[in-house]
Amino acid sequence: MSAGTVAVVVPEDIGVPSWDLYELSIPCTVFGKPQPDLADPWYDLRLCAMDEGAAGDSPGTGGDSPAGAGLSLRTRHGLDDLIGADTVIVPSVPDPCVENGKPLPPKLITALRDAHDAGARIVSLCTGAFALAEAGLLDGRRATAHWMHTGQLATRYPKVRVDDSVLYVDEGDVLTSAGLTAGLDLCLHLVRRDLGAHIANQLARRMVVPAHRTGGQAQFIDLAVPATADQGLGPVLEWARAHLDEPLTVDDLARRAAMSPRTFYRHLQAATGTTPLRWLLNQRLGRAQSLLETTGLPIEKVAELSGLGTANNLRHHFLKHIGVSPGDYRRAFPEAAPV
Template identity: 85%
Template sequence: MSAGSVALVVPEDIGFPSWDLYELSIPCTVFGKPQPDLADPWYDLRLCGAGGGPGDGSPAETGLSLRTRHGLDDLAGADTVIVPSVPDACVEEGRPLPRELITALRRAHEAGARMVSLCTGAFALAEAGLLDGRRATAHWMHTAQLAARYPKVEVDDSVLYVDDGDVLTSAGLTAGLDLCLHLVRRDLGAHVANQLARRMVVPAHRPGGQAQFIDLSVPTTDDRSLAPVLDWARTRLDRPLTVDDLARRAAMSTRTLHRRLQAATGTTPLQWILNQRLARAQSLLESTDLPIEKVGELSGLGTANNLRHHFLKHFGVSPSTYRRAFPRTTTPEPSPSTAGNSPG
C-alpha cells in the first residue's frame, strides 16, 4: 500500500508553553525520516505554516520561528493532514483559532484528506465541524472543555486514540505517537510499523481503547518482575490461559498479580490477555491468508464467531473487513507456542 503525503500544520511562531513541541516533533519523527528498507517510497512530509502567534496573532515573546515552504493552501493536496496541537490560549481562554486554518482544514477534508489531531489539535477539527456526530478524544485534562464547547462531538476521555476511518484523534504526549504508529500500521502493515517502533524503542502497538490515565499510586519498583511472565504468556496465546496460570508462573497470588498489572498497564489481567489476543489476531489478519477460523484458533479467541464478536465490539468491523485494508502474504506466521520461547 502507498504511504502517501502527510501535511503537518505548524505555527510559524512557537511560544512556550503555548505550543507543545513534543506533539509537533512526533509526526516529523514518524513520517519525515525516510525508511527505504521498510518501504520505498516513504511518506512525503510537508510542513505547512499556519502563521500567527500563540493564540492572539502576535509573535511569540519567547520561543522560535519557523519558515516553511508550504502554506495552509497546501493542506488540500495531502493524503493525510495532522494538527499536532493548538495554542493554550485557544483551549484555556477560548480565544478563536485562525479562520484561515479552519477554512483550510474544511477544504482538505472535502478534498478527501484523512484528518488527524494530536492532543488539543482536536479543538481545531471540532471548530471546523469535522468531529460533529463522531466519537473523538483529546488529552484527559482538556476533554471536559472540548465536550462543553462542542456538544455535537461524542468526547471519550478514557482512550488513547479514536480511529473513525477518515478522521482520527488522540490524547496527548505519548498517545500521539501511538496514533502515528497506528497510521503506519494501517498504511503499510504490521511488519513495517513494528520495525519502526523497534527502531524508536517504543511499544509496537498499544490498542486505542487502552486507558489514558494509569494510577501509579501503587509502588511499582518491582514491576520488572512482571516482564518474564507476560513474555511467557504472549508465546502461548493459542492455549487456555487464565489469571491463575499467570499468577503461578509469576510465583505470586492472583490478588498481587492483579494489583501490579493494574498499576503497570491500567488494565486487569483478563483484559490484558484479551488485548494481547486481539493484537495477535490483527497481526495474523494483516500478514497472512490464514482462514478466519485458524486466526481465531492461533490468537486464542476461539471460534470464527467469537473472533467476529470481539472485532465488532472493539474495532467496529468484522475480521474480513479489517483484513481487506492490508496487503496479503502467503506465508502464515508461526503460532505463539512455536515462536520464540519454548514451552515451559
C-alpha cells in the first residue's frame, strides 16, 4: 500500500513558452522518487497525458508529449486515470488561456470535476488555478496563483476569493499555490499532511530547501541589500548593519557619512531605491530572520538584537512585512541551535 496515488496532468505542449517544465518537475521530484527509509512504499506517481495520443498501453509506448527542444515525454496514463487517484495536481496552464481568456480543454475540466467527485484532493501549481476555477472547484473558496496572474484570475472568476499575497492556500480537498518555488512549498505541505512533519522535514533537508514555509507567508518580500552601494555610503551602511541593536536615526547616519540629513536621504534613495528608515527596517528584519533561522534565542532577545525592541514590535513587523509570526517563521527551521 503506497502513501497515496498522485496523478499529475501533463499538458500537450509542455516545455514550450506556454508551459513551465519546472512546475511539472516539482511533483515528480517530491512524489515520484522512492524514499524507502522515510516511508515504504512511497507515493505512486502517475503522469497523465492530456493529449490522448501521448498515452499508450505500457511505459514507453504511445505517442510523444513534446517537452521542449530535443525532449519528449511518454506515459501510459491519460486523463481517465485521474479518477481513482488520491491527489490530482495541475501544473501551469498555457499562457493564452490566462492572458487571452481562451477556453481550457473541456476534457481536462470534465476530468477534474469527475476526479473531485470521486474523492480526489485537487491541487494547482501557479496558473493551474485557472483550470480548477474553470471546473468550478474554487467557487466560494479562497485561492491563489502567481501574483502576476491573480488579477486576471479574480476578474475572470468572480466567485473565487483570490488572495495574491500568500504562498499557498489549503482548503482541505482543494489546494492552490503561487508560482515556481511556492509549488514546492505546497507539495512538501502535502507530504507533511499525509506522513507527518518529521518525514516532510527530512525530505526537505535532502532537497536542500526550508523544511516548512507556511502558506500565509508573503509571495514577495523585498529585504534585499543592493549588490553595490554608493561609494560614500558603503562604510556607513556597513557600520549601521553592525549596530542594528542600537537606536539609529537618519541624523546619526547622515552625521557619520559627513552629509546633511537631506543629502544623505537623497544619496541613500538613489543607491538603494528606498528611504533610510525603510532601509533600516529591512536590515533589522533580515537580522531577525537570521537569528530565528540559526539560533534558539527567545523571541524577546531576537527583537532586542535586531533593533526592533520588543517581542510585540517584532511580531507586528513580521506579520505586516513577511506575512507570518516570528514563531511560525522559526518553525520552518527546526534545527536552529539552542543557545
